Structures are given as C-alpha cells and as structure tokens.
Amino acid sequence: xxxxxxxxxxxxxxxxxxxxxxxxxxxxxxxxxxxxxxxxxxxxxxxxxxxxxxxxxxxxxxxxxxxxxxxxxxxxxxxxxxxxxxxxxxxxxxxxxxxxxxxxxxxxxxxxxxxxxxxxxxxxxxxxxxxxxxxxxxxxxxxxxxxxxxxxxxxxxxxxxxxxxxxxxxxxxxxxxxxxxxxxxxxxxxxxxxxxxxxxxxxxxxxxxxxxxxxxxxxxxxxxxxxxxxxxxxxxxxxxxxxxxxxxxxxxxxxxxxxxxxxxxxxxxxxxxxxxxxxxxxxxxxxxxxxxxxxxxxxxxxxxxxxxxxxxx
Ligand SMILES: N[C@@H](CCC(=O)N[C@@H](CS)C(=O)NCC(=O)O)C(=O)O
Numbered sequence: 141x142x143x144x145x146x147x148x149x150x151x152x153x154x155x156x157x158x159x160x161x162x163x164x165x166x167x168x169x170x171x172x173x174x175x176x177x178x179x180x181x182x183x184x185x186x187x188x189x190x191x192x193x194x195x196x197x198x199x200x201x202x203x204x205x206x207x208x209x210x211x212x213x214x215x216x217x218x219x220x221x222x223x224x225x226x227x228x229x230x231x232x233x234x235x236x237x238x239x240x241x242x243x244x245x246x247x248x249x250x251x252x253x254x255x256x257x258x259x260x261x262x263x264x265x266x267x268x269x270x271x272x273x274x275x276x277x278x279x280x281x282x283x284x285x286x287x288x289x290x291x292x293x294x295x296x297x298x299x300x301x302x303x304x305x306x307x308x309x310x311x312x313x314x315x316x317x318x319x320x321x322x323x324x325x326x327x328x329x330x331x332x333x334x335x336x337x338x339x340x341x342x343x344x345x346x347x348x349x350x351x352x353x354x355x356x357x358x359x360x361x362x363x364x365x366x367x368x369x370x371x372x373x374x375x376x377x378x379x380x381x382x383x384x385x386x387x388x389x390x391x392x393x394x395x396x397x398x399x400x401x402x403x404x405x406x407x408x409x410x411x412x413x414x415x416x417x418x419x420x421x422x423x424x425x426x427x428x429x430x431x432x433x434x435x436x437x438x439x440x441x442x443x444x445x446x447x448x449x450x451x452x453x
Contacts, residue, residue: 148234148254153263155254157232168334169341170327175285176266181292187275187282189295191220194282195247196289197256197272199226199235200420201427203323204286205271206376211290213414214372215299222246226253226270228426234268247274256281287315290369302369310363314370321348323377330389330435338390346393349402356401360408371409378406382447383421384428388435397447404452411451421447 148157181187181194196212198205212221224245226235235253237245250256254268260281273282273289283289294302303311321344328341352374355362362370377385378396385391397403410416431439 147230148232148268149266150254150257150263150268151265153258153260155233155258155268168332168337170331170337172324172327173267175269175283175288176264177260177281177284178288179280179282180288181282181295183295186278189292189297191217191296193275193277194221195274195276196221196223197226197235197245197253197270197274198223199228199270199427200423201228201380202270203376203380204269206379206418207286207373208271208273208289208293209418210372210375210415211293211302213418214302214367214412215293215296217293217296217298218414220296220298221293228423229430235270247276287319287373290372300367302367302372304364304366304368307364307368311368311370314362315373317348318352318370318374318377321345323373326377326381326385326389326391329391330385342391342393345391349394349396349399353399353402356405360405367409367412375406375409375415378402379410379419379421380424380428382445384424387442388428407449407451410449416449 148155150156179187181189183189196205196208198209200206209223212218212223224237224247225243226237227243230236233252233254237243237251237253239249239251245251248256248259253270253272256272256274257264257268259279269284271286271289272284273292274280275282283292291303325341325345325348329338329345332338332341352362359365361367362374381391382395382397386395396406410419425441429436429439429441431437
C-alpha cells in the first residue's frame with residue numbers, strides 16, 4: 141500500500157515518469173520541494189513588464205497556480221497575460237493538456253507541462269510544478285514560484301498596490317505563518333504518514349485559522365485596511381477548504397463556514413470583480429479526490445458539500 145502513483149521528475153532536461161511522487165516525507169512529515177526557476181521581471185530587463193509577452197501554465201485545482209490567476213485578474217492583467225489550463229487529474233506524464241478544448245495549450249501546443257520545462261537551457265532538473273510563467277520572447281521559463289509571480293505582476297503598473305510599503309512587515313508575517321501552517325499546512329495534514337505528524341499539522345492549521353478569525357473580527361483585511369497580498373495568498377486555501385481539504389485531507393475540526401468573520405471575509409473576496417471566474421469548485425473535488433493508493437484508492441468524488449458562496453446581503 142505504500143506505492144504512490146508516479147508523478148514524474150526532470151533530470152538534466154529529460155523527463156522520468158517513475159519518480160515516487162511529490163509527497164516526500166521526513167519522519168512522516170510532508171516536505172514541499174523548493175521552486176528552482178526564480179528569475180525576475182524588472183523594468184531594465186531582460187524580462188521587462190510588457191503586456192503580451194508572458195504566458196501562464198496553470199491548473200484550476202492547484203492553489204499555488206490560483207494565486208497567479210488571482211493576481212492576474214485583480215491587477216487587471218487578463219488581457220496582458222495569456223493562460224493554459226491543465227486537466228484536473230495528473231497522469232504518469234504529470235500535468236497534461238488536451239489537443240483541443242478547454243484544457244488545450246494554444247501557446248506551444250504541448251500535451252504535458254514537462255514539455256515546457258524541457259525547453260529550459262541549460263537542462264532543467266527538478267519537479268514539474270504549476271504555475272509556470274513562460275516568456276515568449278526568450279522562449280524560457282521566467283519563474284515557477286507563485287510567490288514571486290504575484291509580486292512580479294505588480295510591476296506591470298496596473299491595479300491596486302498589493303504590497304504597500306506601510307504594511308510590508310505585517311504582510312510578510314501573515315504570509316510566513318499562513319504559508320507554513322495553512323496553505324502548505326493542509327497538505328502536511330493530508331499527506332502525513334504518521335499519526336503524530338498529522339496531529340501536529342492539523343492543530344497548526346486550526347490555530348492559525350483561529351488567529352485569523354480573531355483578526356477579522358475587528359478588521360476587514362489581514363494587514364492594514366485594504367486587500368493585500370496576504371489576503372490573496374490565503375484565499376485559494378479558503379476556496380478549497382470545505383469542499384476538499386475538510387474531507388480529503390482530514391482538516392475536519394471546523395469548516396471555514398463555521399468561522400463567522402472568516403466566512404464573511406471569504407465570501408467578500410469571492411464577490412470581488414473577476415474572482416469567482418478564477419474558482420472551480422467541481423475541479424477542486426476532481427483533483428483532490430483523484431485516485432491515490434494512500435488517500436482515495438477508487439478515485440470516487442463525493443457529491444457534497446453544497447455551499448452557498450453568495451455574500452451577506
Ligand atoms: N513553490 C511552488 C509550488 C507549486 C506546486 O507544488 N504545485 C503543485 C500542484 S498544486 C505541482 O505542480 N506539483 C507537481 C509535482 O510536485 O510533481 C509555487 O508556489 O509555485
């Protein structure tokens with residue numbers, strides 16, 4: 141029962157489908173690999189903030205890719221950065237694309253994300269993750285780190301400032317805590333291989349959600365008095381929580397809808413212009429309830445829960 145479906149990894153530009161999968165563990169704890177491609181868009185180049193220059197490879201269900209989709213929409217870059225959406229379920233080729241339809245790649249015509257990474261020079265070694273920010277001018281990947289991609293989107297000079305200098309310390313503190321214990325914390329709970337590892341992770345998830353509930357009981361946003369990057373980075377986890385993490389990752393002490401302030405806040409973000417179009421609840425279920433020998437051997441997707449995301453009147 142310990143075998144996991146192959147996810148694939150690239151070594152010196154060559155794809156290997158027989159990798160043991162992303163949920164590597166140490167003492168039963170899930171460890172997420174660091175992103176490897178971390179170039180930067182700057183006004184001086186070589187990667188300049190030009191509309192029409194970049195393309196995003198994402199999957200609707202990936203919360204890290206969701207960050208990039210949210211930043212693109214909220215910063216008014218929908219017409220400036222094009223996107224290809226992978227199929228919700230990975231195969232032994234990793235994230236895959238169809239040749240036509242909603243899951244096709246109109247940019248390079250690839251049928252798997254590893255084919256994008258294969259174009260990297262010198263040959264890439266590492267995991268084959270989404271999101272990927274592709275530069276069509278140099279035909280290279282600029283970045284495969286969502287935290288960097290959302291910052292870079294701010295450099296296009298459109299939309300609100302998501303990282304205002306007056307609140308950076310607060311934003312950074314929330315980002316660090318939320319990344320470790322919530323964004324990645326739900327994976328640490330869901331992918332834990334030992335009871336103690338799960339117990340620790342799930343306690344941290346809910347300790348941070350409780351702290352967020354406290355903050356939001358007196359404030360509209362996590363940092364300062366406007367929507368910032370900290371809110372943006374929390375939202376993808378909130379959108380997936382009750383529909384997927386609560387059940388598939390055993391994060392079931394409470395649901396987001398059991399937290400009055402947090403639930404009101406989540407629905408307020410969902411109602412912001414363009415945000416609902418970045419959300420696909422059904423795809424989240426298909427993805428998180430994919431066949432997994434450890435978590436869901438038959439790959440059956442549950443029908444519920446049915447959740448009303450409309451904002452408070
Ligand atoms: N540090 C990356 C993490 C991205 C990531 O782990 N994406 C997952 C999907 S949710 C993935 O593509 N995993 C494939 C793999 O590890 O083989 C980021 O935030 O951009």
